[in-house]
Amino acid sequence: MPGENPTQITAPVISIQSDWDDVIRRPNTEVWVACKFRGQPSSQGKIYSQGLSSEGIPRVTTTDGFSVHGISRNTIQVNHESGNICIFVAPFSTFTGIHSKSVKSLDATSGDLCVSVCTENKLQIWDTRQGLLRRTLEGHLGDVYKCRFFPSGLVVLSGSADMQLKIWSAETGQCPVTLRGHTAAVTDMCIVDKGRNIISVSKDGTAKLWSCGEASCLATLVELGTTINSCCLGVANNKMQLAAPEENPSEHEVGTENKILLLGCEDGTVHCLAVRGRQNLFSKSHSSAVNCVTILSVDNFVIGCQDGQILLYDFEKPTEPVYCWYESNSAALCLLPFKEAGFFIGKADGSCVYHQLPARNSHERCHNVRVQLTGPDCDPVYDISFDGTYVYTSCRDAAVRKYDMLKTVSSLGSVD
Structure with a gap:
């Protein structure tokens, strides 16, 4: 966009296998994760499931610079060594x-x-x-x-x-x-x-x-x-x-x-x-x-x-x-304002992401935190x-x- 110089948020994007919430509850299974900048090759990793804890929460290990810092029945927080974080939310x-x-x-x-x-x-x-x-x-x-x-x-x-x-x-x-x-x-x-x-x-x-x-x-x-x-x-x-x-x-x-x-x-x-x-x-x-x-x-x-x-x-x-x-x-195919603090965007690659609005004139830490709805396997969200x-x-x-x-x-x- 000639003549425009917006603050461009180009942090790498973390992705996860679309059915992660089902797979990760089974012992001795694996879920793929990836992290990439736009236009560059992605770095791949795995989340290995070791079955459920006594509380019914999946026990996992990770590889290749990825880590899991929070997991429940429908959400998982994946961190990457680049400093980026994504909270993935599976359907209710x-x-x-x-x-x-x-x-x-x-x-x-x-x-x-x-x-x-x-x-x-x-x-x-x-x-x-x-x-x-x-x-x-x-x-x-x-x-x-x-x-x-x-x-x-x-x-x-x-x-x-x-x-x-x-x-x-x-x-x-x-x-x-x-x-x-x-x-x-x-x-x-x-x-x-x-x-x-x-x-x-x-x-x-x-x-x-x-x-x-x-x-x-x-x-x-x-x-x-x-x-x-x-x-x-x-x-x-x-x-x-x-x-x-x-x-x-x-x-x-x-x-x-x-x-x-x-x-x-x-x-x-x-x-x-x-x-x-x-x-x-x-x-x-x-x-x-x-x-x-x-x-x-x-x-x-x-x-x-x-x-x-x-x-x-x-x-x-x-x-x-x-x-x-x-x-x-x-x-980008659809937008939804959400709770006055941000918005959801649905795209042709099946991603549906919540972006939190930054405060005026500042770069908040939340720029590196994404919330992504999972489920579609590369099918557009309309x-x-x-x-x-x-x-x-x-x-x-x-x-x-x-x-x-x-x-x-x-x-x-x-x-x-």
């Missing part, structure tokens, strides 16, 4: 009976429900406690790219290659509202506040604001000459100069006064819009397609790129990234969701995985 549950093809999108609620969709175009609502299918939502004429719950947890929004958005009752499976107006596939969407309005983006290069109650398009917020891959809605900070709208908004436009919309595009651009004023606050170009964007706070946002770069920006100075995580060339207790991922191998993350993330400050 793995759901393989919901879909039989790649799971492209999902969203989970605190009410123990999940909506997910696969490449067979099966849009399913199911129970996250036992993995029981509740109902199938049928009606889209093309592949569904994205599905989300409204804040109530009782209504589902979906966007499809058929250029339509549909609003469904999670309780009955009925679809009372279909929104039409895009001229190409709908790629992503945001729900404004409680859901009287929604925003969608499309391969047609537009972002549209909709009234759910009126089933109508209130405005086209922007028209770009490129596919919009991702969008995220946030609240403007008090340093942003938001212009008043040129025309009085419709009475059906609710809750957009202080909202900003972040867009990630196929041509490598990122755009930030003031929703109510239809104002372009800034645009930024990158050398690779921007596949995913998320707003972390009123101060920061993160983007994930096709070339593998993950860039942290400050809204106060969006011309240059603050940090760049560039661990591999594998495409989407991530958090229900307030568990993190869920959707993957090309047709599985949805459920992880218990709260204790792991909260303990990062004490990692040795």
Whole structure:
């Protein structure tokens, strides 16, 4: 990125065998581990299992500069002599009976429900406690790219290659509202506040604001000459100069006064819009397609790129990234802000990593500590969701995985 000099975090990455949690509980077995810098050969090692202790914890030995400093049923902390540390978290549950093809999108609620969709175009609502299918939502004429719950947890929004958005009752499976107006596939969407309005983006290069109650398009917020891959809605900070709208908004436009919309595009651009004023606050170009964007706070946002770069920006100075995580060339596919202290990034190589945000103007020790969700064996992770207790991922191998993350993330400050 010519002209940009972000602090680039290029520490070596520790990897582990995808089914380590199962293998390591059996005596006289081995699990491979590796450590590598991007673009360089990896150093290999082994974790040898000697069976379970009387407390049911695996007893292990290691080789080639690796060491294990903590292990439980679902987590293992692996240290490398380079000084780097990775905490690997295995799934709490793995759901393989919901879909039989790649799971492209999902969203989970605190009410123990999940909506997910696969490449067979099966849009399913199911129970996250036992993995029981509740109902199938049928009606889209093309592949569904994205599905989300409204804040109530009782209504589902979906966007499809058929250029339509549909609003469904999670309780009955009925679809009372279909929104039409895009001229190409709908790629992503945001729900404004409680859901009287929604925003969608499309391969047609537009972002549209909709009234759910009126089933109508209130405005086209922007028209770009490129596919919009991702969008995220946030609240403007008090340093942003938001212009008043040129025309009085419709009475059906609710809750957009202080909202900003972040867009990630196929041509490598990122755009930030003031929703109510239809104002372009800034645009930024990158050398690779921007596949995913998320707003972390009123101060920061993160983007994930096709070339593998993950860039942290400050809204106060969006011309240059603050940090760049560039661990591999594998495409970044999805982002999830988590507990105001960091974010998850899912990538095409099957990795799903939690990055803790560094403090402003400092290099914290946590830069060398990664938390990685395990399970996929090099299959892309397409989407991530958090229900307030568990993190869920959707993957090309047709599985949805459920992880218990709260204790792991909260303990990062004490990692040795």
